Amino acid sequence: MPAPRIGIFGGTFNPVHTCHLRVAEACRKALALDRIRFIPAGEPPLKRHDLAPAAHRLEMVRLATEHIAGFEVDAIEVRRSGPSWTIDTLDALCAAFPATRWTLILGLDALLRIDAWHRPDAVLRRVPLAVLFRPGARFGQLAELSALAGVDFSPLLDCCGRDPEAPLPLTSADGIRLTLVPIPPCPVSGTAIRKALTAGTEAVEGLPPTVAAYIRTHRLYR
Ligand code: ATP
Numbered sequence: 001m002p003a004p005r006i007g008i009f010g011g012t013f014n015p016v017h018t019c020h021l022r023v024a025e026a027c028r029k030a031l032a033l034d035r036i037r038f039i040p041a042g043e044p045p046l047k048r049h050d051l052a053p054a055a056h057r058l059e060m061v062r063l064a065t066e067h068i069a070g071f072e073v074d075a076i077e078v079r080r081s082g083p084s085w086t087i088d089t090l091d092a093l094c095a096a097f098p099a100t101r102w103t104l105i106l107g108l109d110a111l112l113r114i115d116a117w118h119r120p121d122a123v124l125r126r127v128p129l130a131v132l133f134r135p136g137a138r139f140g141q142l143a144e145l146s147a148l149a150g151v152d153f154s155p156l157l158d159c160c161g162r163d164p165e166a167p168l169p170l171t172s173a174d175g176i177r178l179t180l181v182p183i184p185p186c187p188v189s190g191t192a193i194r195k196a197l198t199a200g201t202e203a204v205e206g207l208p209p210t211v212a213a214y215i216r217t218h219r220l221y222r
Contacts, residue, residue: 007031007105007130008093010039010077010086012047013057015215016064017193017206019186021071023132026183027105028070030167031130035070036105041084042077046116050194052220054078063210085118090126102127103179107134114147121147128177130167135185139168142178150174197221 009024016038024036038061041047042054058078065071076092077084086104093102104127111131114120124147133139143153150172155162162168168180188206196204198221204212215221 003099003101004034005032005101005103007033007036007103008039008089008127009036009105010041010084010089011110012044012051012190013038013040013061014047014050014052014190015057015193015207015211015220016040016061017188017190017211018208019188019206021064021068021208022186023107023183024071024105025068027130027132027181030181030183031103031179033103035072037072037074038065039074039077039089042080043083045083045085045118046113050198050221056214056218056220060211060214063214064208083118087119087122087126090123094126103130104128105130105132107132108137108139108142109134112137112141112145114145124148124178125175128179130179130181133180133182133185135187139180139182142180148172148176148178151176151178156180194221 007027011020013020027033028036040054040057040061044051055078058075062073065073077089080088090104106129108131117123139156142148151170152172153170155168155170165182170178170180193204193206197215
């Protein structure tokens with residue numbers, strides 16, 4: 001049996017929204033991954049503002065994904081104490097499932113904040129990365145990051161010789177494997193949803209119905 005190809009989709013999921021689901025599926029298809037594993041951060045070191053308790057965020061991700069084929073949820077970061085550093089999760093998953101071919105999936109905005117990561121050079125080289133387009137940023141901004149200085153961005157500049165909608169693999173001589181995934185723009189964010197909920201908006205756009213019901217029941221983001 002061939003080794004499974006699984007995308008690791010981490011985040012605060014505060015709360016999980018429809019764009020998380022849409023972009024994860026677009027990435028699964030674009031890279032022909034077998035499954036996407038959603039991993040909510042237990043203690044996100046970089047996003048502590050308005051943070052719902054980890055158990056609630058985990059449960060909302062469970063509700064949003066439970067009926068979607070190819071999606072699964074892992075509580076590894078919620079169970080672990082201390083800050084949820086991505087490198088610790090990658091090390092644990094690679095050690096526990098050495099045959100699996102893991103890909104770390106993240107939005108363009110998340111990679112652009114790489115300077116705030118813990119051991120970014122290790123994260124970049126541990127597994128291949130898939131970077132999803134996100135409105136508000138350009139893939140070209142990645143070429144300005146010093147952590148990615150060794151990556152050959154010349155294929156990105158070749159506007160005429162490639163399909164702009166196809167995934168674009170980039171590499172560095174020292175082991176970075178990065179695929180840019182130009183998915184259709186999806187404009188929802190957790191920040192906008194929390195703002196609408198806090199303002200008392202009745203029908204907040206971008207929430208899966210089961211997640212909206214859970215938020216109401218548990219009076220989250222009030
Ligand atoms: P917040 O506004 O609270 O920061 P968020 O949805 O941007 O919410 P996370 O829940 O941490 O943040 O997102 C998890 C992952 O999903 C990150 O890698 C993020 O870049 C990506 N992501 C979230 N929303 C989108 C989107 N609309 N398009 C592309 N990627 C997204």
